[in-house]
Every structure is written in C-alpha cells, then in structure tokens.
Amino acid sequence: MSRRETLRVETSQPKARLDKFLQEHFPETSRGTFQRLIENGDVQVDGEQTKATHHPRAGEAITIEWPEPIAAEALPEDIPLEIIFEDDHLLVVNKSAGLVVHPAAGHATGTLVNALLHHCGDQLSGLTGIGGVARPGIVHRLDKDTSGCIVVAKNDPAHLALSAQFADRTTTKIYHALVYGQPSKTKYTVKEPLARHPVHRKKIAITPNGREAHTDFRVLEKLNHSALMEATLHTGRTHQIRVHLQHLGCPVVGDAVYGGRPARAFTQATGYTAPRQMLHAFSLGFDHPASGKRLTLEAPLPEDFSKTMDFLQVR
Template sequence: MTKDYRLVINGEKGRLDKIIADKVTDLSRTKIKELVNDQNILVNDKAEKVSYKVQSGDVIKITIPPVKPLTLEPQNLHLDIVYEDEDVIVVNKPQGMVVHPSAGHPDHTLVNGLLYHTKNLADSFESFRPGIVHRIDKDTSGLLMVAKNDRARESLEKQLAKKINKREYLAIVHSNFETKNGVIDAPIGRNPNNRKQMAVNPKGKAAVTHFTVLEQFKNYSLVKCILETGRTHQIRVHMKYIGHPLAGDPLYGPKKTLAGHGQFLHAKTLGFYQPSTNDWLEFTAPLPTIFEKQLENLRQEMKH
C-alpha cells in the first residue's frame, strides 16, 4: 500500500534530507536518499537533490511505494560447505554475506546460495529464512548450522534454547586487559537513542558472554568469546560495554581502528548433537585471510 506525506515548510531551513528526517521520524536518511533518487520526493512538484536547501513556503510531497515482496531465488554463490548429512548443513559464511533476504538485501544471501545447493531446507515461521536456526552478522565470518528438515530444525532450536551447543568466536578488540578471563552477564535490548544499535539495557533479554584473552598487542587484544545466549550483536555490544569494542566495527567501535571490511569477528568453532543419531559433531573454520594478516601485522608491531 502506498503511503503519502505532504509537508509545508513554515520557516524551517536546512538540507532537504535533514528537514524530512526531523519531521517524518520513521524515515531514515538512507531511505530518504533512496526516495529522492527515485523521484518519490518532490519539492514544489520538482525533483531536487538531498542537498537542496529548503525555503519557507516549500511544499514537499513524499510518496512511499509499497514494499516489494521478497522472492527467494536460488543463486550459485559457491558456498563453503564444511559438512552435510540428511539433517544438517554446516557452512562457513564469508565476511560480507547476509544470512537471509530482507528489504535491504533481497538477494545474494546465504539462503539464496543454500536454495541453489539443495532443495531440502526446513520450513521456517518466516518464509524468507528456510533452514536458518541462528544467524551471524553480515560482516562476521564463520560457521552456521542449517536444518534440512523440520525435525532437525526443532532439535537444533531446542539445543540453542538449552544452551548445549558450542559456539566459540575469535575477535580482535581495542585495548589491553588486566584479567585473563571474564564473564559478561548483561541484558541486551534495542538502544533507545539509536534504533540501528543494540545496547546493554535493563529491560532487554538476558545475555551472557564468556571471554578469554589469548594474545595482547599494542592497543589491541585477541580474545576468544563463548556464547551462552545468542542475542543480536551480542559480542559486539558486550565487548563495547566492558570498554573493549571490536576492531573495525562500524556500528559500535571508534573511528580510529584497524582497516578491514567491518568487525574482526569470526565464528571459529561450532558444536552440536546430530538430530537423528545424537552424536556430538564439532567443526572449526580457519580464520579469513584478512584476519590472519591483521594478526600478523599486530605481532610484527610488538617486535619493534
């Protein structure tokens, strides 16, 4: 369904995108830019740039077209399948790949690749994420387990709920530690001041992360994080909360950080019980090249 807004400017001045963002709070600056580029925002019935300086008396018409339904297209994305049987697939997701389609990422997701690889994926309560029982962020690399049938999905989801899976991550974080080990037990919810972020929030859901410091460098450290729960952005939020944000993290880290393609976070080890046989399965994925090179650079720095 199309949604329309009509704004009459009465004294306000500033860039077109800022004025609209202030007045229509459910539109992000990114969405506004997209609407302007598609000529769905007109000023006095004319297309303008986002940088247009709004004048008093301007009439801004905003048309928000209906969201296109998501279609799940099989795509050959040359997935790195680490293990597969009749019930499960373990895949090593590269950094930069989104797990399932969304409005901002309609294709080239892990799900698109899985649909090309196999016709057997478990149904999901959300049709756009068949087989998916847990996620890792777009710029996080590493291991995911995928259910090929409903019985397997139920088993894997129960294991996640009972916290009997093994999920170990490696991360490069800012600053050095005074302790070798620690447990971060702090609830996570939506950041009330920034809707794109999660944050430690007393009203949030319980979240527990165990960490071990493996190496320390100049201004950075390599840590192993073990998830007890699986909240959105959990490691990124928890490490920032204790003063050690992830290196390269564009959302939670400082601007002055290690160059890369997002946060240096890798889901290295994944363990779970096979849904049919109940055998314990455990897998390890090597660090991506960019992660390895950055560690080598940090080690070299320590020698000088």
C-alpha cells in the first residue's frame, strides 16, 4: 500500500518553493522525485493539488502520498547496452527505442534498470534507494519509444548532484525529431503551459493553468512531406516536445498519440508508416558530480531513425 505523510508548516521555517522545501525536509529524497510527485498530484497543500513553485506558508498542511514500492527489487538481466560514457560515479547510455526505463506495472522485467544491474553489478551498491528499489540510479526518464542519451548515477552523492542539476535546469538537453510536414519558418520558440488532459489522463495538453514549459525548435533539414528538427528543452515536462510540436502543426513522425491529421496526410502522400515515434535525445550536457567539469555527450542516431530519414530524402 502507498504511505501518506502530513507536514505542518511552522512559522520559523525559511521560505522556499515547495519542491525545495520538501527536499530539505527529506534529504534522502531528490528534488526531482518531489517534482514528479507534485506533478502527479501526490503532494497536496491543504487538500488541494499545487505546483512545485508554490511557497508554503505557516499553518499549511502538506500531504505526501508516497507511491507504493515494487514488491521485489529489480533483478539483473543480460540486456545489451550502448555505453557512451562511464566512470566510477555515473554512466550515460544511448537508450534504444522500445526499452522501458524502470520496472512498473506491465513492465516488471526487460527494462533499462534490469540491464544496468547486470552491467554495473556491485558498482550500484553505493545507492541507498533514493530513487526507490525499482529505480536505482535513475535521475531522469525517456519515453519508451524515445531513444538516446540518459544519465545514470552509481552512488548517492552523484544521484543527488545530478538530480539537483535537472531540478535547477542547468543541464542541456537537445533532441532530434522527424516531424510531419514542412515548417514555414526555420526557428520557433514555444512556451505553452502543459498539464494532464482533463479527460484522457495518459495524454498531456496545453492548458492556461498548466505548468511552465519552454522549448526552442530549429529546422535542420527539409525532407519529403517532413522535416528534421532540433529541439532544445528548457523545462522537462512529460511529452513536452511531442505536444509542443503538435501545437506547431508538425507532430513527431510515428507519434500514435499526438500525430492526428498530419499523420494521416503524410501516410497518404508517402505510403510510409514509421516503426515508432521518431524522437531521439541527441545530446546531454551536465556538470560532473565529482569533478565539476562540464560534460556534453552525444548519442548517434539509431538505425531505424536513419533509415526513415533515408526514405524521406527529397529525390
């Protein structure tokens, strides 16, 4: 069962935004974890859902619904991994499309976490379970059908330091996306707020009262009834790139959720059906948690992405 815990904000406690306030109260839990709990509605203030930017006031009751842990710890599985960078503190993986990041309902095995446990062995023993027993070392996520760069911590100090960088938005995240249609401009900035769809809860929608979301887009190459675009994330909301591209009228090629009419027009014009959503986390930049040195890692495009681009070349 999930566990509920309630805090009462005291008058003597310093002012801070909600996610930072909770992380200071529960130092063993990362700020990024609290941001996810808040976004999912598992943190309430005086019985109401709120945002991570809320500043708790004296007398308010903050209720945390801690998620139910996976009954058993994830087990090592010999799943091939493409390692981009690795040392004693962290590793960066080029995640393949179709690979779920961590065990969850419907995906108890065959995940990135299972592969990491096999690859790293005892190197993950320095983690005390900050991310939960099913998420050892996981700092951020990629959708199942999104490929590319993902960083994993090997110990608690690295996990906390990396999580703080994601929470403070000091990381650099650049994606490549194949999109339906050919955008009329070469550059776009989208700052439409995002929230759970009021009816279809697995979807994200643009809504005036949603959470801040900011993506910059740049057209890299125009293709047949499509284009290759670069997306730079300044926030990290669920489905952010996919929904912002839908808003521009050029959703991600192969996106079964947000493709809509442009997807149907594309298939009719080209006769091509993509094997998955063509979204790839191309580059990830962050400060090394031990040395402080800035690292920028790039993940080469996977074969299915390159083949789709080849098919769509203007001839």
